[in-house]
Amino acid sequence: MNRVNLFFILGAAVLFAGAVPGGARAGTPPGPGGLIKEIHWRFLGPANMSGRIVRLAVDPSRPSTIYAASASGGLFKTTDGGTTWKAVFEKEGSVSIGAVALAPSDPKVVWVGTGEANPRNSVGWGDGVYVSRDGGRTWKHAGLEKSFQIGAIAIHPRDPDTVFVAALGRLWGPNPERGLYRTRDGGKTWELVLYVDENTGAVDVVIDPTNPDHVLAATYERRRDEFDGNHPAKRWGPGSGIWASWDGGETWRRVTAGLPTVKMGRIGFSLFPRDPRIVYALIETERVGWARGDKKTAPRPKSRPSKGRTSRRGGRRGGYLGIQGMEPSADGKGITFEVVEGGPAWKGGLRSEDTVTKINGIPVKTPRDLMQVFYSLSGGETVKVEILRGGKKKVLSIKLGFRGGGGF
Structure with missing residues (x-):
């Protein structure tokens, strides 16, 4: 049994660097300030998308082929590295997308989960999962109609019909069709392989590409209210956590070693490509905003109404x-x-x-x-x-x- 190393980060900024600064000497790593100055972002589009871009999927055999999933504008595809984009998900049951994934063994097989999984004030919901076997030209509905929001899709590295779907579920209340689902027949049938309760869904899932029996899933307990400017009725709870399976999803155990002991919220994963045993987990907890050194036993600070001291957004x-x-x-x-x-x-x-x-x-x-x-x-x-x-x-x-x- 390989050991999975889990690192949690309570707040992080992600930095993508494409080149060594021109003024740096070979073999001399630039300082953080110099490196940041050399990063130049270029807008790739799509220019007419609707809402946020929530997920990207890149064809590993053709890196210029990229799928961009939007919060409320469907799915876009480029085959020229972002110079031009085409909408490829316009006539299906929902244009709110939560997840998109390409089958590693056949990148023409594209799985889409509808229903954005960012449970914010302008979120839309979906009607389940869709699959395309021709690179997005045509789509077939593949079930999970009442999952509402889908956070992630993970596809077996060698079998495009074995798929895990992290279904977050209904944001405004309880529903049974939430948790981690698995299909072994391309979406004809689904098994609910990881379920916490009717108030907790799954928001992320990853498969070890070198050993697909190793699967990690994140569950997320949250409930929206009529406002939800990131202060919803429930933002974190005991249902949120990290789960590991060593037999392809047949059985699961909750991972607790080295993780926060307070209530957790949303969790996201990233596998280290050179060594998938190393997994990074970005974890939201009830101590968001606390400074380093705050006593772990101290009660969480409460915001108090105070005249003349509203924030920019209230x-x-x-x-x-x-x-x-x-x-x-x-x-x-x-x-x-x-x-x-x-x-x-x-x-x-x-x-x-x-x-x-x-x-x-x-x-x-x-x-x-x-x-x-x-x-x-x-x-x-x-x-x-x-x-x-x-x-x-x-x-x-x-x-x-x-x-x-x-x-x-």
């Missing part, structure tokens, strides 16, 4: 009014919106047919105006909201709630 300390869908009014006098029933604005008498013209005497004619005002407000404050209702001016006093990371 955070939990920002004031929450309870409106959505903001846009300038047709007459240009203010902004219109939808009022969230039961929210602070609703309780204060504001309705969706109203037009807000001022907040605390400050004119608001665009959504940006409103955001600028709210950056200086905190939950618990009472604000004066000037509105037009049926053409008549009216002033309402509304006590702000506390923002859960997003929304106004």
